[in-house]
Amino acid sequence: xxxxxxxxxxxxxxxxxxxxxxxxxxxxxxxxxxxxxxxxxxxxxxxxxxxxxxxxxxxxxxxxxxxxxxxxxxxxxxxxxxxxxxxxxxxxxxxxxxxxxxxxxxxxxxxxxxxxxxxxxxxxxxxxxxxxxxxxxxxxxxxxxxxxxxxxxxxxxxx
Amino acid sequence: xxxxxxxxxxxxxxxxxxxxxxxxxxxxxxxxxxxxxxxxxxxxxxxxxxxxxxxxxxxxxxxxxxxxxxxxxxxxxxxxxxxxxxxxxxxxxxxxxxxxxxxxxxxxxxxxxxxxxxxxxxxxxxxxxxxxxxxxxxxxxxxxxxxxxxxxxxxxxxxxxxxxxxxxxxxxxxxxxxxxxxxxxxxxxxxxxxxxxxxxxxxxxxxxxxxxxxxxxxxxxxxxxxxxxxxxxxxxxxxxxxxxxxxxxxxxxxxxxxxxxxxxxxxxxxxxxxxxxxxxxxxxxxxxxxxxxxxxxxxxxxxxxxxxxxxxxxxxxxxxxxxxxxxxxxxxxxxxxxxxxxxxxxxxxxxxxxxxxxxxxxxxxxxxxxxxxxxxxxxxxxxxxxx
Numbered sequence: 132x133x134x135x136x137x138x139x140x141x142x143x144x145x146x147x148x149x150x151x152x153x154x155x156x157x158x159x160x161x162x163x164x165x166x167x168x169x170x171x172x173x174x175x176x177x178x179x180x181x182x183x184x185x186x187x188x189x190x191x192x193x194x195x196x197x198x199x200x201x202x203x204x205x206x207x208x209x210x211x212x213x214x215x216x217x218x219x220x221x222x223x224x225x226x227x228x229x230x231x232x233x234x235x236x237x238x239x240x241x242x243x244x245x246x247x248x249x250x251x252x253x254x255x256x257x258x259x260x261x262x263x264x265x266x267x268x269x270x271x272x273x274x275x276x277x278x279x280x281x282x283x284x285x286x287x288x289x290x
Numbered sequence: 291x292x293x294x295x296x297x298x299x300x301x302x303x304x305x306x307x308x309x310x311x312x313x314x315x316x317x318x319x320x321x322x323x324x325x326x327x328x329x330x331x332x333x334x335x336x337x338x339x340x341x342x343x344x345x346x347x348x349x350x351x352x353x354x355x356x357x358x359x360x361x362x363x364x365x366x367x368x369x370x371x372x373x374x375x376x377x378x379x380x381x382x383x384x385x386x387x388x389x390x391x392x393x394x395x396x397x398x399x400x401x402x403x404x405x406x407x408x409x410x411x412x413x414x415x416x417x418x419x420x421x422x423x424x425x426x427x428x429x430x431x432x433x434x435x436x437x438x439x440x441x442x443x444x445x446x447x448x449x450x451x452x453x454x455x456x457x458x459x460x461x462x463x464x465x466x467x468x469x470x471x472x473x474x475x476x477x478x479x480x481x482x483x484x485x486x487x488x489x490x491x492x493x494x495x496x497x498x499x500x501x502x503x504x505x506x507x508x509x510x511x512x513x514x515x516x517x518x519x520x521x522x523x524x525x526x527x528x529x530x531x532x533x534x535x536x537x538x539x540x541x542x543x544x545x546x547x548x549x550x551x552x553x554x555x556x557x558x559x560x561x562x563x564x565x566x567x568x569x570x571x572x573x574x575x576x577x578x579x580x581x582x583x584x585x586x587x588x589x590x591x592x593x594x595x596x597x598x599x600x601x602x603x604x605x606x607x608x609x610x611x612x613x614x615x616x617x618x619x620x621x622x623x624x625x626x627x628x629x630x631x632x633x634x635x636x637x638x639x640x641x642x643x644x645x646x647x648x649x650x651x652x653x654x655x656x657x658x659x660x661x662x663x664x665x666x667x668x669x670x671x672x673x674x675x676x677x
Binding site for chain 1: 367368371372375384385387388390391394395419420421422426428436439440441454473476565566576577579580581582583584585587588589
């Protein structure tokens with residue numbers, strides 16, 4: 132299938148583009164062990180996506196994780212109820228964290244479709260990488276010349 | 291021509307996971323390799339309780355109250371449930387870095403270290419992070435190829451990095467980490483209660499019998515022998531389990547792990563304080579015991595594709611129920627998302643210049659080993675394999 136310069140959906144992206152590079156957004160531990168990712172804009176994405184869009188995505192994800200890990204009335208209730216039922220209640224109901232994770236995966240899906248795929252990028256859900264990194268795959272249009280395949284050596288900017 | 295379709299059982303990811311864990315029930319159960327002491331624990335608990343239910347309870351139910359065996363049964367069920375939950379669940383294992391991530395980290399390290407003169411020892415792989423005005427050092431794990439998150443540690447018995455690593459408990463046959471610490475604590479707490487309960491009612495039973503029948507020790511029956519056995523087991527158990535419960539209560543109130551306590555990470559030397567503690571006992575207890583249940587990031591029950599290196603995830607996994615958004619990695623060099631199992635960091639090369647680590651047990655033909663001296667490893671790195 133011939134490609135025009137813009138990728139219109141994920142299917143097109145996968146079939147007609149080749150993986151050029153992967154960028155990994157690391158965790159931000161300044162607030163402790165809560166799950167939070169760095170909002171620092173990686174230089175490899177400079178030409179691919181606007182800084183504000185990227186920061187919005189990461190901040191929204193951070194908010195979701197903060198909501199999941201919030202220790203408050205609901206988590207106490209859940210914990211006590213679970214303890215009383217010898218944790219068998221989790222066979223019937225989902226934990227709050229799992230509910231938020233589903234929301235996160237829907238959000239990432241939506242972001243991929245609307246924002247990232249048209250720019251030749253793809254976000255991998257952090258849960259698939261052990262909640263350590265947000266992996267952003269950078270695709271190059273096969274039609275364009277000089278596209279490098281394989282993990283190309285990026286200019287060492289990193290942090 | 292007719293095509294013969296061979297239906298094969300799908301390969302689940304737990305079958306290919308690195309690390310020294312054993313899996314049962316098609317990936318639902320995860321334990322350490324050595325399970326002997328765990329069976330002993332089970333035997334002691336079930337055995338002692340069976341003797342109690344068989345010999346003491348009928349007497350006590352009739353002469354004192356039927357509530358006594360009922361409460362004992364409930365307590366026993368709780369103890370067993372907590373034990374099995376601790377032993378069978380994922381303690382919070384961090385999956386190893388896939389090759390692209392490992393390479394990315396290597397390049398970052400290389401960039402950060404700058405130029406290392408030949409023959410000079412490369413600097414240790416440590417990242418400094420500031421948490422609550424305290425500098426915390428994140429160490430690099432050569433086996434898992436990641437910078438360990440704060441409070442994570444590598445268990446050499448299970449060969450995994452575990453988040454909020456507490457200790458490896460042979461009695462439960464598993465590591466105790468972020469995901470199963472509260473179950474471990476509830477297990478020790480309820481076991482203490484159960485042991486004290488059985489011990490107390492054994493004494494009550496003996497005393498009652500003595501009052502009611504003056505010839506107790508002349509009556510030939512099995513009951514006194516079982517009572518003596520139970521009292522002995524309970525006596526020795528009480529000392530160890532109650533002590534352990536007390537120790538963990540102390541740790542929880544300070545929001546520390548056993549690992550940190552043993553290493554003296556926050557002992558107060560050099561004005562180092564625990565950055566994770568809320569300085570409030572109730573808040574610390576709430577955080578450890580009442581925080582939301584953290585899901586497993588180790589996808590054990592996902593289905594692996596036979597032909598591709600990037601496995602897709604099945605819906606059976608509790609955490610990842612979304613459709614696979616894995617990018618098709620046409621250029622991944624390795625054939626499986628495994629990092630070959632490495633020996634201790636003594637033999638690992640610092641990796642400056644070399645893209646991947648060379649495993650001494652299974653050398654890869656692609657990249658030649660980087661010619662560095664075997665001792666070119668900083669002391670900080672050697673401690674990683676111990677916990």
